[in-house]
Amino acid sequence: MPRARSQQISLQDTPYYHCISRCVRRAFLCGEDLISGESFEHRRGWVENRLLFLASVFAIDICAYAVMSNHLHVVLHINSEKIAKWSTLEVIQRWHKIHKGTLFTQQYVRGESLPEYALTLVESSAETFRNRLMDISWFMKELNEPIARQANFEDKCTGRFWEGRFKSQALLDEAALAACMAYVDLNPLRVKISRTPETSEFTSVKKRIVAARHQKQPKPLYPFVGNPRENMPDGLPFHLSDYLELVDMTGRIIREDKRGLIDASLLPILQRLNISSENWLCIATEFGARTGNVVGTEHSIAYYCESNHRQRKPRQQGIKLLA
Structure with missing residues (x-):
């Protein structure tokens, strides 16, 4: 039986969560129907616009997102300090x-x-x-319900548009956060609907790259503020340039026509998180298949299960670091 959402969200353990919503029967209700040829691509824009609007309302920041043909990935940060003010x-x-x-x-x-x-x-x-306004369930509800009504009105029908329950994963540490964000940003490349991160429509990485070309960061998204330090401003604990380089290099390698190997010595994020290049490629391409509802290093997962009196499940594999 699925655990209650209130039992899955624990701000004492982490403010970062990866959420996934799927269309009913995984039908192509947001992309292009390969059988009829009818395109619903514009609905991906509906989802993206609604998502970014809600980020301006809720005390929940968007770290990464990818609106796919039949599902949505979003990495969220619950900003309890902001809402307290x-x-x-x-x-x-x-x-x-x-x-x-x-x-x-x-x-x-x-x-x-x-x-x-x-x-x-x-x-x-x-x-x-x-x-x-700091509840992920309310955030996803306010995201999904208006889209469902709009799509049903367009289709002149009634019924569900999204599956009833979205999936959420707790990201327990920086390694899990970086891996999940890269996995989400590279989704379009992994399923071959895009060739490069900067051409991946309806994704956070494209929005970040466009802004970075003007030496800016997009306001609707949670900013990168650099590596952890004293008096650190509110934001993601990585350098933007390091992250974009990591995503770009990973994206080039997972393409069939661009085989290669990431040189970990060139990537400060992997060095700081102590993740080998080989393990990183496995994480970035198979994150969804290899993780359960909590994600982190072996130590982080063990601590989480102990503090929450939960028995560790087989799918709760820790992110492998360097030997």
């Missing part, structure tokens, strides 16, 4: 971007005078909204 007004204003709220919250936002009992109800509502 939001005032009652900001929490309500953000929630009103996706829902109407209550009569009292609407009056509060407009600056109308409210009796004491109404203010108490506003504070209670704001606390509920605050919890939802």
Whole structure:
């Protein structure tokens, strides 16, 4: 029996999670139907736009994403420090971007005078909204439901568009985070719908590369801020240039016409995480098949299972480091 989502998300262990949503029956409801020839490619744009919009509302950052023909990958970061700084007004204003709220919250936002009992109800509502705005289940719900309604309206039908339950994986350490992000960014190359990262439509890596050409980082995405250090700003614990080089080199190698080997000495991320080039290629291409609902090094998984009183399962293999 699947574990309750509340038992899978533990901010004490990690704020990073890899989520996957699939279309029902894995049908090509977002891409091109190879049988009829009808294209639904524009729906991938719907998903991407909605995803980036929600990142501006929730206290959940997007580290990586790839909108595929029949499923979606997204690596999320729950930003509990950011949401703790939001005032009652900001929490309500953000929630009103996706829902109407209550009569009292609407009056509060407009600056109308409210009796004491109404203010108490506003504070209670704001606390509920605050919890939802850092909840991955609410994030995925607000992502998937509008897309399903829009697609059903276009198809003039009713019923499910997405499978009822999305899959989530806890990324316990930096090695798991880097491996998962690269796996997600390289999905289009792995299934041969794109030849290079910079031409991979509806992916975070393309958006990052386009921005990097102008020496910027895309605002909707969680930024790279460099290796861990004191007084580190909020962001991913890698250098952007190192990560893009890693993805580019891995992408060249997994193409059938570009056989080769990654020289780990040229890649600072692999050096710092102590991952061999051979193991990295295995991780980056087979991440989904080799991992369970928690991902990390052997030490990270052992600590996670012990602290959460969980028995380690066979699929919970640790990411292999250098010997």
